[in-house]
Amino acid sequence: MKKMMVGALSALALGLTAGVAVAEYPERAVTMVIPYGPGGATDISARTLADPLGKVASKPLVMINKTGAGGATGSVAVQNAKKDGYTMLFARVGSHSVNPAMKATLPYTLDDFRFVGVYEINPVACAVEAGSDIKSMDDLIAKVKGSPGSVSYSSSGVGSLLHLAGAMVLREFGVEKPLEQATHIPLKGGGAAATAVLNGTATFICTNSSALASFVSNGQLRPLMVTTAEPVTGFDAPTSVDLGKPALQQLVGWTGIAGPAGMSDEVAEVWGKYLTEATADAGFLEKMQARGSVIRLMDPKESQDFINGQYKIFRALVDELGMRIEG
Amino acid sequence: MSFFDNLLLGWELVSNIESFLALAVGVVVGVIAGAIPGMSATMAVALTLPFTFALSPITGILLLLGVYKGGIFGGSIPAILIKTPGTPASSATILDGYPLAEKGQAGKALGMALYASCTADLISNLALILFAGWLASFALNFGPPEFFTLILFSLTIIAGVSGQSLLRGALSALMGLLLATIGLDLVYGTNRFNFNDPNLMGGLNFIAVLIGLFAIPEILTKVWDPRGNDGSTRQLGGNWVSFAEYRACFKSIVRGSVIGVFLGSIPGIGAAPSAFLSYSEARRKSPNRENFGKGELEGVAAAEAGNNGVAGATLIPLLALGVPGDVITAIIIGAFMIHGLQPGPLMFVTNADIIYGLFMGLIISSVILLLVGSVAIRAFRFVADIPRGVLFPAVLVLCVFGVFAVNNNIFDIGVMFAMGGLGFLMLRFDLPAAPFLIAFILGPLLEDNFRQSMLMSGGSPDVLVRGPITWVFWTMTVITVVAVVRAGFRNSKQATQN
Numbered sequence: 001m002k003k004m005m006v007g008a009l010s011a012l013a014l015g016l017t018a019g020v021a022v023a024e025y026p027e028r029a030v031t032m033v034i035p036y037g038p039g040g041a042t043d044i045s046a047r048t049l050a051d052p053l054g055k056v057a058s059k060p061l062v063m064i065n066k067t068g069a070g071g072a073t074g075s076v077a078v079q080n081a082k083k084d085g086y087t088m089l090f091a092r093v094g095s096h097s098v099n100p101a102m103k104a105t106l107p108y109t110l111d112d113f114r115f116v117g118v119y120e121i122n123p124v125a126c127a128v129e130a131g132s133d134i135k136s137m138d139d140l141i142a143k144v145k146g147s148p149g150s151v152s153y154s155s156s157g158v159g160s161l162l163h164l165a166g167a168m169v170l171r172e173f174g175v176e177k178p179l180e181q182a183t184h185i186p187l188k189g190g191g192a193a194a195t196a197v198l199n200g201t202a203t204f205i206c207t208n209s210s211a212l213a214s215f216v217s218n219g220q221l222r223p224l225m226v227t228t229a230e231p232v233t234g235f236d237a238p239t240s241v242d243l244g245k246p247a248l249q250q251l252v253g254w255t256g257i258a259g260p261a262g263m264s265d266e267v268a269e270v271w272g273k274y275l276t277e278a279t280a281d282a283g284f285l286e287k288m289q290a291r292g293s294v295i296r297l298m299d300p301k302e303s304q305d306f307i308n309g310q311y312k313i314f315r316a317l318v319d320e321l322g323m324r325i326e327g
Numbered sequence: 328m329s330f331f332d333n334l335l336l337g338w339e340l341v342s343n344i345e346s347f348l349a350l351a352v353g354v355v356v357g358v359i360a361g362a363i364p365g366m367s368a369t370m371a372v373a374l375t376l377p378f379t380f381a382l383s384p385i386t387g388i389l390l391l392l393g394v395y396k397g398g399i400f401g402g403s404i405p406a407i408l409i410k411t412p413g414t415p416a417s418s419a420t421i422l423d424g425y426p427l428a429e430k431g432q433a434g435k436a437l438g439m440a441l442y443a444s445c446t447a448d449l450i451s452n453l454a455l456i457l458f459a460g461w462l463a464s465f466a467l468n469f470g471p472p473e474f475f476t477l478i479l480f481s482l483t484i485i486a487g488v489s490g491q492s493l494l495r496g497a498l499s500a501l502m503g504l505l506l507a508t509i510g511l512d513l514v515y516g517t518n519r520f521n522f523n524d525p526n527l528m529g530g531l532n533f534i535a536v537l538i539g540l541f542a543i544p545e546i547l548t549k550v551w552d553p554r555g556n557d558g559s560t561r562q563l564g565g566n567w568v569s570f571a572e573y574r575a576c577f578k579s580i581v582r583g584s585v586i587g588v589f590l591g592s593i594p595g596i597g598a599a600p601s602a603f604l605s606y607s608e609a610r611r612k613s614p615n616r617e618n619f620g621k622g623e624l625e626g627v628a629a630a631e632a633g634n635n636g637v638a639g640a641t642l643i644p645l646l647a648l649g650v651p652g653d654v655i656t657a658i659i660i661g662a663f664m665i666h667g668l669q670p671g672p673l674m675f676v677t678n679a680d681i682i683y684g685l686f687m688g689l690i691i692s693s694v695i696l697l698l699v700g701s702v703a704i705r706a707f708r709f710v711a712d713i714p715r716g717v718l719f720p721a722v723l724v725l726c727v728f729g730v731f732a733v734n735n736n737i738f739d740i741g742v743m744f745a746m747g748g749l750g751f752l753m754l755r756f757d758l759p760a761a762p763f764l765i766a767f768i769l770g771p772l773l774e775d776n777f778r779q780s781m782l783m784s785g786g787s788p789d790v791l792v793r794g795p796i797t798w799v800f801w802t803m804t805v806i807t808v809v810a811v812v813r814a815g816f817r818n819s820k821q822a823t824q825n
Contacts, residue, residue, distance in 0.1 A: 033735075037654060038373030044661050047377060064735045065373075068529020069511055073736070076525040105518055107525040149785055158516030185782050186513055188595070188775065191651045195594055198648065201470045201783060214649045214664070218671030287380070291664055327517035 025267050026059040031087045032257075035074025035095050037067040041190070041208060045120055045255045046090040048288060052281035056274050070159050071095030072106060079112045083260045085267030091115065093122075093161050093253040097307055101314035102159045104326045110311055113258040115303040116271035119279050121294040122208040122253035123228040124165055125235055127221040129197055137224050137243060140204060141173045144181050152183035154193040154202035158325065160186075162193055165206035165251055168317055169227075172245045179321055197221065208253045209235060210292035227251045232292065250313050256303055268300050337683025340385055341691070346684075349386045350692050353393020354699045360394070361401020362707065364411040364538060364729035368398025369654050376658055384666035385681055389688045391659050396448060396638050396696055399598060403440040403631055404703070408433060408710045409722045411542040411729075415533060416598035416634040418764055419606045421541055422488065423619065423626030430622050431566075433711035437704040438568035439624050440631045443580045445697045447632040450584035451591065451639030452689040455646075462592040462640070463647035469593045471779035472790050476800035477593075478773045481600055481765075483807040487607035488761040490620060493815055496762040499753065503766030506531055513775050514782070526738040534733045535742040536767060538726050543747025544754045546719050568624070576628035579609040583629045587636015592643040594652040598634040599768055603761075605633025620761075639689060646670055646682060 032050070036042040043065065050063050066074035075095050081087035091113065100110055128134045134143060144151045155162035163184060170178035185202050187193045190211050196202045198220055205212070209232050215221040216235060223237035227248045231239055240248035257271060278284065279297045288295055298306055318324050340346075353375070360371035375394050379387030402414030407424035420440060427436040454462065469477075482500075489496020509520045510530030521527035583605030590601040609629030610619040619626050641652040649671030651657035663670050668678055675682055710718070730743045750760055784790035791797060 038369060038658060040657070043373070051377065066735050068734070069525075072525060073529045073734075077736075103516065105523075107528075152783065158511070158514065183782055183785070185779055187779065188513075189657075191657055192595055195644075195648075195650045196470075198650065199467045199470055201779070214660075214669035214671050217669055218649055218673040220649070220671065287665055290667055325516045327515070 025085055025264075025270050026057070028086065029060040029062050030057070030085070031062050031064060033074045033078050033087065033089045034063060034065045035067070035071040035089065036065070036092065038065055041122070041210065041253075042071075042090055042092045042255060044291070045288070045293070048284060049119065049278060052278040052284045053274055055281075056277040070099055070157060072099065072108075075113075076107050078258070079108045079260055081260055083262040083264075085259055085263050085270075087259070088116075088271075089113070089258045091256050091258045093255075093310075094159070096256075096258070097310045097314055098161050098164050099159045101311055101318050102164065102323055102325055104324055110308065112261050114261050114263045114268065114300075115256055115258045115307060116268045116300050117275040118254050118256035118298045118303040118306060119275055119295065120255040120288065121296050122210060122255075122292070123226050123232050123294065124161070124206055124251050124253060125209040125212055125216075125226045125232065125237065126165075126169055126204055126206040126224045127197065127212050127216065128204045128224060129200065130220055130222045132203070132222065134203070134224070135222070137173060137238075140224060141170070141175060143203075144170060144175050144178075148181040149183065151181075151204070152185050152202045153204050153206065154185050154187055154196035155205075156190045156193045156207075157186050157188065161253055162190070162205065162207045164314060164317070164323075166204070167321060167323065168251055168314075169206050169225075169248065171317065171321065172248055177321070179323065194221075206251075208292075213292050228294075234292075247313075250310055254306075256298075256307070272299060333679060333683045334687065336680050337685070337687045340680055340684035341389070341688045345383075345386050346389055346688060347691070347695075349382070349390040350393040350688060350695050351699065353390040353395075354397035354692065354695050357394040357397020357399075358401035358404075358699055358703045359397075361398035361413045361417075362404040362703070364405050364409075364413055364542070364725050366729065366732060367414045367534065368395055368402065368416075369658070370732075371398050372655050372658050376662060379662050380665055384663070384668060385684045385688070387666070388659065388662055388685060389692070391662055392642075392685070392689065393692055393695070395655050395659070396635075396692055397699065399635055399638055400441065400444045400631075400696060400700055401703070402634075403444070403627075404437065404707050407436045407440060407627070408707065409542065409718070409725075410545050411538055411722060411726060414598075415537060415768075416602055416637075417630075418537055418541070418599060419602035419630035419633065419761075420627055422606065422630070422761055423621075423623045424630075426620070426622030427624065427627065428711050431711075432622070434566050434704070434708045435568045435572075435624065436627050437708050439572065439576065439627050441697065441700040441704060442568065442573050443576070443583070443628040443631040444635040445693050445700070446577075446580050447584040447587055447635040448638055448696060449690070449693040450581065451588050451636045452686070452693060453639075454588040454592075455639045455642055455689065456686045459643050459647045462588070462643050466593045466644055467648065468794070468796060471776040471783060472793050473796045473800070474593075474595075474776040475773065475780055475791060476797045476804070477596075478600075478769050478776060480800045480804045480807070481604055481769055482773065483804060483811070484603050484607040485762040485765055486807070486811040487610050488603070488620070488759065488765065490759045491757075493811070495758050499758045499760065500762040500766035502749075503763035504770040506536070507767045507770040508774075514778050526736070531742055531746075532730070532734055532736070532739045533767075535730045535739040536746050537764065538730055539743040539746025540750040540760050540764060542722060542726050543743065544750040544760075546723055547747065547751040548754065549715060549719050572624055576625045579605075579612070579625050579629040580632040582608055582612075583632030584636035587633050587638075588640040591637035591640025591652065594644045594650050596772075597653050598637040600765075601637050602630045602633035603765055605636070606630045620759075642685075642689075646674065646685075647672065649674075 078089035153166035167178045197205045223235045226232045229241045360366045402417035403420045406412040406417040406420040410425040412418045424436045586605045644650040645656045
């Protein structure tokens with residue numbers, strides 16, 4: 001209600017100032033699909049952005065959650081929507097670079113979407129339980145190589161960023177067959193994945209630093225490394241560059257906005273403008289940074305290149321390790 | 328500083344008009360949202376979250392907690408009145424609540440649901456305040472093997488809700504297990520039974536199955552036999568629960584609360600299994616066991632105590648470990664983080680005042696729930712007096728709306744009607760629906776935890792008996808199964824003698 005009020009008010013304000021702007025996109029409310037459940041990283045990010053976006057958009061933005069199948073259900077809904085820009089998607093690393101790279105049966109590909117902007121980057125961190133005798137990445141790798149099968153890592157499910165991240169980190173550090181030498185334990189959701197490391201079900205976890213921040217500051221988990229080139233606040237751990245594995249910089253989470261492929265340039269342009277203004281909002285920046293995200297707006301071209309680049313790296317790894325899911 | 332000094336400090340923090348107002352508004356919003364089929368407590372909390380950004384941390388979090396508690400209770404209102412659970416957690420309340428409403432005792436059932444909820448809520452909050460540390464370390468001992476044995480034990484509930492024939496109950500449970508396998512395989516990520524339809528990739532929507540199974544058959548029965556109830560009119564939902572009745576159910580309420588506290592403190596189980604477990608325990612201990620499922624007040628009390636007992640306890644892993652126990656607490660963690668607070672052991676040191684403030688707020692919330700709930704059921708119970716010809720079409724509209732609202736998906740409405748057809752057939756052939764539902768909830772948990780255990784141990788079954796917790800649940804499972812089998816033999820002997 002509040003959002004609609006704000007939307008209506010800003011529509012009025014814009015109408016008064018712009019005057020002649022008739023028949024310009026958007027002419028009516030835009031549906032924004034969040035392909036993950038309420039309370040998840042994507043949902044919170046989307047709803048935090050919705051606040052400043054609602055102020056700059058001339059029509060109300062209606063946020064709806066369409067959950068299921070690791071983001072596929074919501075993504076398919078936007079893939080099949082009209083290409084008029086009135087149904088947009090909050091795309092996420094899981095639904096739009098890991099899933100396409102891993103799942104042959106996915107009902108969509110990256111070509112089915114037109115990205116109007118990636119606005120958030122989430123550094124990835126790897127951590128073990130605080131009481132573990134593993135103190136560094138070297139210890140971890142030595143243990144994987146020394147006694148194959150003794151090390152396991154948790155994820156929020158098959159085809160999640162966490163699933164791929166664990167394998168990619170081990171591979172970069174020279175483990176030949178990460179999926180055979182270490183065990184992947186899929187759980188239901190990111191919270192369960194972190195708990196699995198806390199209670200000893202799994203040895204380590206690699207996920208968005210924001211999901212681990214409170215455990216690290218509470219001294220329950222010990223961070224081993226972060227994948228970004230810059231250190232992450234609160235994580236007393238070397239970066240991938242410090243450890244001499246700059247390729248891992250590609251292993252980051254992100255959130256962006258996309259529409260169905262074939263959407264007009266005009267719509268993409270409007271969204272580029274909206275995102276530029278919304279991501280500069282001080283309240284938005286403060287809330288997002290408090291949760292450990294890096295706000296970096298990419299224009300449509302850069303977003304597309306970034307996602308395609310990440311997809312290619314993930315796909316190459318998936319093919320090399322035989323992780324592709326065909327059934 | 329002693330424990331009581333801390334509590335006093337906390338009291339100072341919440342003894343202001345904003346906190347009381349936030350709790351009251353939260354509970355009102357929660358009860359209304361919970362009472363609307365398809366608006367789950369989770370959605371209500373998620374929609375309230377943005378409003379807390381502008382509030383002070385403690386007021387904001389109390390608002391969310393109010394919505395949460397109100398939502399869990401609110402779900403029982405439509406469950407009792409129109410056989411449509413407002414939230415999954417209240418599905419066990421249907422079993423006896425709806426028959427009571429049919430008998431013209433809707434007011435009584437609602438009153439008992441409220442008193443049981445508030446009592447369980449209070450016990451749960453006290454458990455959180457007094458035993459948070461101990462329960463949290465207990466919860467951390469729960470890995471996949473412990474979970475597996477717990478769920479295995481919980482499946483024995485099916486024997487308790489099967490009604491006359493265990494075989495029919497088992498058949499119904501098998502169908503539930505079968506439909507629960509639709510979706511993506513946990514370990515391999517491959518498609519299961521989805522016929523290449525993206526709509527089925529995420530599995531069947533839980534709410535759609537729930538409403539389809541319970542509410543739709545009721546409406547279809549009406550269409551099938553429109554004059555069936557002409558002789559009897561539903562009496563006014565006016566009569567109220569007496570103190571003697573409350574006292575008679577008190578044992579079951581406390582037992583349900585304790586079950587709720589234990590299951591709530593373990594991340595990842597949720598309120599629905601707790602309600603069913605509490606219900607089946609109450610039935611097992613009750614002298615008028617035969618009356619369960621036909622309108623036994625104690626059944627309502629036990630089910631509601633079981634699901635509300637979870638509410639305070641889910642905050643145990645949240646505050647003591649920083650781990651969200653379910654989706655709702657995951658959203659509440661978000662509210663903490665927005666305000667720069669990080670739940671976990673350190674918070675007891677750095678922001679102890681806020682934690683104790685929350686504790687005091689929770690205690691107050693039980694009282695507010697009692698007040699708001701009393702008003703709400705006085706307003707809602709007259710739904711029972713609406714003529715069926717008006718009520719059922721309205722319920723159908725509500726069901727369609729509610730199922731759509733869960734995931735904004737038209738497909739789910741189709742699932743609801745398909746399940747409604749199945750539910751109707753089950754009703755005609757005397758197959759109980761409750762075992763289906765329990766299997767549908769517990770089946771995937773059982774499978775996932777079994778497979779996770781096997782991954783942990785590299786395929787060796789030893790891991791399933793790795794510690795005292797697993798031994799306890801194995802023993803309890805064996806005892807229950809033996810008891811059920813013996814009772815079955817005794818019954819068939821009696822049947823042949825007669």
